[in-house]
Amino acid sequence: MTESTPTAPGRYPSDWDFDVLLRDGTAARLRPIRPEDAPGLADLVSRMSRQSIYHRFFRVKKELEPAELERFTVLDYRDRMAFVIETDGRLAGVGRYERDDPGGDAAEVAFSVADEYQGKGVATRILEYLTAYARLHGISAFEAFVLADNHAMIRVFRGAGFTMSRQLDDGVFLIEFPTQESDQTRAASEEHEKRAAAASMTPLLYPTSVAVIGASRDAGSIGGRLLANLLRGDFTGPVYAVNPRATVVRSMPAYASVLDVPNRVDLAIIVVPARYVMDAVSQCAEKGVKGVVVISSGFSETGPDGRAREEELLQLVRAHGMRMIGPNCMGVVNTDPAVRLDAQFGPVVARRGNVAMSSQSGALGIAILDHATRMNIGLSSFVSVGNKADVSGNDLLLYWEDDPATDVILLYLESFGNPRRFARIARRIGKKKPIVAVKSGRSAAGARAAGSHTGSLASLDVAVDALFRQAGVVRTDTLAELFDVTAVLANQPLPAGRRVAIVSNAGGPAILAVDTLEAHRLQVVEFSAALQDELRSHLSIDASVRNPVDMIAAAGPDDYRTCLDIVLESDEVDAVLAIFIPTSAQGIDEIAGAIAETGRRHHGSKTFLTVYMDSAGAPGEVFEDIPVYLFPEQAAMALARAVEHAEWVAKPTGHQVAFADADPRRAGKLVAAALARSRGESVWLEPDMVEEILGCFGIAVPRSGTVMSEDDAVALAATFPGPAVVKVLSPTALHKSDVGGVALDVVGEDALRHAYRTVLAAVPDPTGALVQEFIPGGHEVLIGITQDPNFGRLVVFGMGGVYVELIRDVAFRIHPLTDLDAEEMLGDVRSAKLLEGYRGGDPGDVKALIETLLRVSAMVEALPELVEMDLNPVKVRLPGEGVCVVDARMRVEPVSATGAPEPTLRTKRGISAPAVET
Numbered sequence: 001m002t003e004s005t006p007t008a009p010g011r012y013p014s015d016w017d018f019d020v021l022l023r024d025g026t027a028a029r030l031r032p033i034r035p036e037d038a039p040g041l042a043d044l045v046s047r048m049s050r051q052s053i054y055h056r057f058f059r060v061k062k063e064l065e066p067a068e069l070e071r072f073t074v075l076d077y078r079d080r081m082a083f084v085i086e087t088d089g090r091l092a093g094v095g096r097y098e099r100d101d102p103g104g105d106a107a108e109v110a111f112s113v114a115d116e117y118q119g120k121g122v123a124t125r126i127l128e129y130l131t132a133y134a135r136l137h138g139i140s141a142f143e144a145f146v147l148a149d150n151h152a153m154i155r156v157f158r159g160a161g162f163t164m165s166r167q168l169d170d171g172v173f174l175i176e177f178p179t180q181e182s183d184q185t186r187a188a189s190e191e192h193e194k195r196a197a198a199a200s201m202t203p204l205l206y207p208t209s210v211a212v213i214g215a216s217r218d219a220g221s222i223g224g225r226l227l228a229n230l231l232r233g234d235f236t237g238p239v240y241a242v243n244p245r246a247t248v249v250r251s252m253p254a255y256a257s258v259l260d261v262p263n264r265v266d267l268a269i270i271v272v273p274a275r276y277v278m279d280a281v282s283q284c285a286e287k288g289v290k291g292v293v294v295i296s297s298g299f300s301e302t303g304p305d306g307r308a309r310e311e312e313l314l315q316l317v318r319a320h321g322m323r324m325i326g327p328n329c330m331g332v333v334n335t336d337p338a339v340r341l342d343a344q345f346g347p348v349v350a351r352r353g354n355v356a357m358s359s360q361s362g363a364l365g366i367a368i369l370d371h372a373t374r375m376n377i378g379l380s381s382f383v384s385v386g387n388k389a390d391v392s393g394n395d396l397l398l399y400w401e402d403d404p405a406t407d408v409i410l411l412y413l414e415s416f417g418n419p420r421r422f423a424r425i426a427r428r429i430g431k432k433k434p435i436v437a438v439k440s441g442r443s444a445a446g447a448r449a450a451g452s453h454t455g456s457l458a459s460l461d462v463a464v465d466a467l468f469r470q471a472g473v474v475r476t477d478t479l480a481e482l483f484d485v486t487a488v489l490a491n492q493p494l495p496a497g498r499r500v501a502i503v504s505n506a507g508g509p510a511i512l513a514v515d516t517l518e519a520h521r522l523q524v525v526e527f528s529a530a531l532q533d534e535l536r537s538h539l540s541i542d543a544s545v546r547n548p549v550d551m552i553a554a555a556g557p558d559d560y561r562t563c564l565d566i567v568l569e570s571d572e573v574d575a576v577l578a579i580f581i582p583t584s585a586q587g588i589d590e591i592a593g594a595i596a597e598t599g600r601r602h603h604g605s606k607t608f609l610t611v612y613m614d615s616a617g618a619p620g621e622v623f624e625d626i627p628v629y630l631f632p633e634q635a636a637m638a639l640a641r642a643v644e645h646a647e648w649v650a651k652p653t654g655h656q657v658a659f660a661d662a663d664p665r666r667a668g669k670l671v672a673a674a675l676a677r678s679r680g681e682s683v684w685l686e687p688d689m690v691e692e693i694l695g696c697f698g699i700a701v702p703r704s705g706t707v708m709s710e711d712d713a714v715a716l717a718a719t720f721p722g723p724a725v726v727k728v729l730s731p732t733a734l735h736k737s738d739v740g741g742v743a744l745d746v747v748g749e750d751a752l753r754h755a756y757r758t759v760l761a762a763v764p765d766p767t768g769a770l771v772q773e774f775i776p777g778g779h780e781v782l783i784g785i786t787q788d789p790n791f792g793r794l795v796v797f798g799m800g801g802v803y804v805e806l807i808r809d810v811a812f813r814i815h816p817l818t819d820l821d822a823e824e825m826l827g828d829v830r831s832a833k834l835l836e837g838y839r840g841g842d843p844g845d846v847k848a849l850i851e852t853l854l855r856v857s858a859m860v861e862a863l864p865e866l867v868e869m870d871l872n873p874v875k876v877r878l879p880g881e882g883v884c885v886v887d888a889r890m891r892v893e894p895v896s897a898t899g900a901p902e903p904t905l906r907t908k909r910g911i912s913a914p915a916v917e918t
């Protein structure tokens, strides 16, 4: 065991202060240890059993000596580091590392967890953060000495996904593992994240008892309506009414405070005016309530004061390990017969079904519930998240991921707190259950002043599209579309392909459907002769049988049944659309019945949708689980979305590629040095530095150097095998060639001297020149990074050169890119076809280009300070010749808590821990 001497305390890394979830779903605080923790640490050790102490210290001891306490709590936060997890005002556990020798890249780790917190993932959570911290501080390997019978600790290391080597030595294992992230450690931490988040939702969605705080006697008030809904819904556990001004509410005894309730309360719904909410929640904490739903408004939605109140509320909830929905929400619904929880104040009773839904807007939530119910869309659960102070869309996604009652997830979003985390989670879940979202703000795109080509190309909506697309989220433009698409996804199998059959009793609506389908590249295929013959044998001679099948107005229930049977059984199509326009009042119900019954009989074989063009709407009880639309375009659009989603599901996700030759540490040091020179101000890096950083990631640049005189320019160019390029350096010239500041293909000393003088004369403030090797030929493309205020950094690719803003043929992606993302980016840019050697043009080294995109993504991952970059142009040379970045600009900005694992919970702790709230 390394037992080092006390260190001078380092600067406390206060930005590494997070709220985390333990395995059982309780929230706790994870933060670096500090000297004042000495009494807490002593208390922690006093709560450890003899065996736990022996496992940790390899000897029996009762308590820590003052010197030990000091050594464990006074750290330099570099060579010696420790995190604690604190809950209910006490330390639950501590994990530390000590570097083997100064400047070395290995460290020893050890954990102490209070006995009552063992098995709750305390060590696992600390290990996750400790590893990230160590990695950022140049430690590449951890080692731990573990007694052979310390199974719990061995499980922690193994569960964290670390590949380890062990050596048995006197009953002691030496466990060694790299601090580098791997697919295994990532998968392990995602699994922990999912389990903990799902567990923390249990008291909110499966409470065994509910208290309504603010249960009003006024049946028309929000509290009164909510209580009435709970009772009407027949909640399976006891409901307690809390109302200090009444002894009876709706024939139930009312309690003055939740503390007076004689039994245990799992969930409290809070419907009191904002100024009483803190007290109500405090009492819930005291009562041991696990979850609260705060319906009350008057928080962050009202302005800075409200924001402060909400923050206080969140801290209170966190301090007691509770979870909170809201504030400013309309409540929760869980239709599972095991609970029948209808804790919302709207008038609608949700139908039981397989769609889970979360809404950010409260009022809209009521409308959504209503509409879903009218569309025959049944719900598994519904959560109105309101201000999302604590429980976020991401928490719910993690819960619904493994919820057996949920097949489709609907989201109404107004904002994203942590888009990257959303993308990561959604991408995984979307492969199993479709996520359909309507995100308001399509038109919010605004031109922003930017210092790069890349920046001026981006807009908010581009980012949302990129995010949804990468994550496989089905994005709809309108709420109406949200339900149209959901009706198919919830009730029908995903289409196996793009081929569609249409069976109609009128030509017009069929043609409208065809137009919309084809606009989305679906195929209304012409049927084979055999299939046409078969259809014709059952229809009148006026009918058309090629597809669309127009059975003409006289078609009756039998015609529908027969024709639909034929196309549903045929292997020439993947989806079938039945269209019916009532042409007379007679036989309508029979036809509707025939269509629905046929669809039901073939359920699962093909995607089946219907259009019922009657302004009175389709008879809901007839269609039930068969998607039915008023207009053909609606059905066609819904089907198109389903097809696109099916294709996304079938597509492999790809891999994040690691580059062994990259040197992110050196790049990080270069950036840190530049920021130190700029005194923490955002700064564009010098060309030499830019090239060096690109070099750290194996991105090719031409030979080049910065010169201050003509003679130096000549001397440098003389070392190149071929012609040179001379570019002016100036703090003001953004686009050098625009002002005549670039001289290309310069050969010979005289020409070089002339070029040097010319480019310097082109600007008022030259600071020197960049002399580069001239790279002839090749296609010019742009690769960039831009910072979106809501989404963080995006990677951009487009055909480059000086026309990029004009042509705007570009693709955006959220990092990190997988190999397939990179390939797709090329596919999305229409002019990238030129790289294939279009019409006799030279082809380009596409393989090297894709690799460069991935190297840029690795650079983005490694350098959180890199907020803006323009590689324009990158020259894509002939296949096999690679690519070369001939012009590059980078802007860096200080950030904190960089490289920390993404916090599971939205947190306002620390100085600038990333806000997380989606």
Ligand code: ADP
Binding pocket: 702, 725, 727, 734, 735, 736, 737, 738, 742, 744, 772, 773, 774, 775, 776, 780, 801, 802, 872, 873, 886, 887
């Ligand atoms: P700016 O973008 O500031 O105008 P660049 O350095 O991109 O300046 O140069 C302008 C154009 O000159 C590039 O788009 C490219 O076509 C060409 N160019 C620049 N550097 C080289 C080089 N080293 N080899 C070949 N062509 C180059």
Ligand code: MG
Binding pocket: 872, 873, 887
């Ligand atoms: Mg350029």
